[in-house]
Amino acid sequence: MPILEVKNLVTRFYTIEGVVHALNGVSFDLEEGEILGIVGESGSGKSVAMMSLLNLLPMPPARIERGKALFYENGGQDSVDLLTLTKAERRRVRGGKIGYIFQDALSALNPVMTVGRQIGESLMEHLGLSGEDAKHRAVELLEHVGIPGAEKRYYNYPHQFSGGMRQRVMIAIAIACDPKIVIADEPTTALDVTVQAQIVELIKRLQEELRLAVIWITHDLGVVAGIADRVLVMYAGYPVEISLVDDLYNNPVHPYTKGLLGALPGIGGKRAGRLESIEGAPPDLLAKPKHCQFVWRCPYAFDRCRNEMPELVEIAPKHYTKCFL
């Protein structure tokens, strides 16, 4: 049962240099209780897609040109288009139904409010709790995400927490109102590897306990291999491959996905020798896309790729790719 269906999402930025074609028709769905990994290099459109859904982009210069983002409620009986919500409806959904974990907790949290109040604010706004009940629940949430001494830590400010602990606070805010979807936007990028592993474990545990659907944005294919059910690979504002996670790692089809997997280091001598790299650079997003966006870096490119844009097609059950091959 899908909880979110995104159809043909197109977002552009109108800048002094010209029009940046950031998203060029992104379509995907998210099922209840699944983890969808979205991978791709910087500038591929991963975060812009998620921020478009929740109206978090600065407009202008951003503009959502077209698309639909259907969010299903009550077991699929009701749906709302996230892109056409009124301000009041958006407040109900954002934070209440869809939680967002930002990459950099230090800049996402308010530096002059205690973390307890920041969690409580969301509970009072969305669930209508009184100040005392919100405080009680905020302490419970801090305990739930593994903050020791939660009663005392409730009164601390973000700068009094370590990076990993701040990210736990962000997670507490994201799950506070019992959302259906949590968007985790590179939640471990700024952390060292041992803390990264703890945060990955925490989100995975909460996802199972709360039956959350999670969209996990990352450039780290190793992380999604361990936690995702399905993976969407983005390149230059397009989804270029969508597949079940095992299928993607065992049978990658798109040349870009193959390149990303070839660049992954292995452990235990499985991948001895030089790592592969993807030659060249991503295309200039100021140019209107007219052909396969990967053409200048693709080792298999042929004439048709330079003149036409391939469609995203299903080549096996639940396995889609955007390539003429």
Ligand code: SF4
């Ligand atoms: Fe390569 Fe052509 Fe496929 Fe694009 S359509 S990925 S250039 S083979």
